Amino acid sequence: MNDTGSSSAQVTVELSDCSAQDAAAVFDVLRTGFPQASPAERLGGADGSGGATVWTETFDISGAGKAVPPGDAGTLTRPVSADVQGGYLAVDQLRAFLASTFAVSGEGAAFGDQEKDVHLCLANRGDNP
Template sequence: MNSAQESATSVVVTLSGCSREDADAVFRTLSRSFESDRAPDETPQYVSEGHVTVWTTTFDVAQPHEHAEPVRLAAPVTAELQGGYWAVDQMQATLAAAFDLLEEGMAAGDQEKDVQLRLNSGVHQDET
C-alpha cells in the first residue's frame, strides 16, 4: 500500500475525559475490527496522576476484521476521529455498533474531516 492509500484509510482516534479502563475498552473494541499502531497487550496508562490524560491511537480501516459488539463503559468517553472522509465514516459506523454515540461536532476540509463524539455504554442495565 502506498502512503497516499495508507493515509486515506487511516483514522487517528483520540480519547479524553475518561478512565484508562474505559479508554482500554474503546481501543480494544476498535483493535478487534481494525489494525492499529498499538501492541495487542498494550493498555493505556496514566502519565501523571491527577492530570487530564489524552490517549491517541491510529487505526487502518482498509480491511475490517470483525463486527463490533456492544460494550459497557463506566462513564461517557469523548472521542475525536480524524482522517479521510470514507475512513472516518467507517470508524464511526464501527463505534456506533459498539456504543451509543452522539456527534458533538464536525469540521471538514478538502481531504479530511474531524468528528467529535460522545460515547456511552452500548450495553444497558436491562441487557445484563
Template sequence: MKVTVTVTDCPAQDARTVLEVLAKGFPSSDRGPGDLPQDTPGAGPTVWTSVFDVPDDAHTDGAAGPSSLSGSVTVTLQGAPEGVELARNALAAGFSLVDEGDASGDQEREVRLRLAGRDG
C-alpha cells in the first residue's frame, strides 16, 4: 500500500526527523537514503512530500523511540485506510500526536496530524 506523506509548517530538520521516523518502518518509493528535505530560499511556505510503501503485514511496535522537534509540525497522510493507520501508529510511537482532521473516501483515507517532539 502506498501512503503519501506531506510535512508542512516546520524547518527542514523537523521534516527530516518526521520522514526518518517513517523510513525506520517503511521503505520510501520516491526517496533514496541521501535524499533528505532541504531548506529552500524564498518567502513562501515549504512543503515536503514522500511516498512510503506500507506492507499489509507491517508492524510498527517500537519502530521508533521518542523524537525531538523544534516545534509543532503538520503532517498529512493519504492512501489506503490500513496503510494510513499503520503510518499514523509509527508517528505516534515517535511523537506526541494530535488528530486535526480525517476524511475517508471509497478506497482512500486522509488524516491531518499535528506532531510535537517527545524526548526520551
C-alpha cells in the first residue's frame, strides 16, 4: 500500500519557546500560501506549569505557495525555533516558502524512508538567527 498522495504533502510545523505573537506571525505567513490541514494547537506551558510552550499546525503543501511581499509579513520579536516534519519535497517547499519572508537557517535534520525532520531557526531578515 503506497500512499504518496496527500500524506506526502502534509507538513507539520512545531514552533517552540516563542511568544503567541511570534507563532502567529509565522503561521500567518504559512497560511497565505498553504491551506491548513489541521487547526492550530498550543501544547504545554499554557497553564502556568512552567513547561515549554509548543505551537503546532499541519499544512497541505500540495498547492503552490505564493511568496509573501516583505511589507505584508509579520515581524518576529526574537528568533523562533521551528521543527518541520513531512515528505522530502513538501518540507523543502515549505522551507523555501519561509525563506521568501524570513531569514532561515538549518540547524539539524533527520532523514527517514519517506519523511524528514528539519530543525530551523527563523529570524527577521537582516537579523542574525
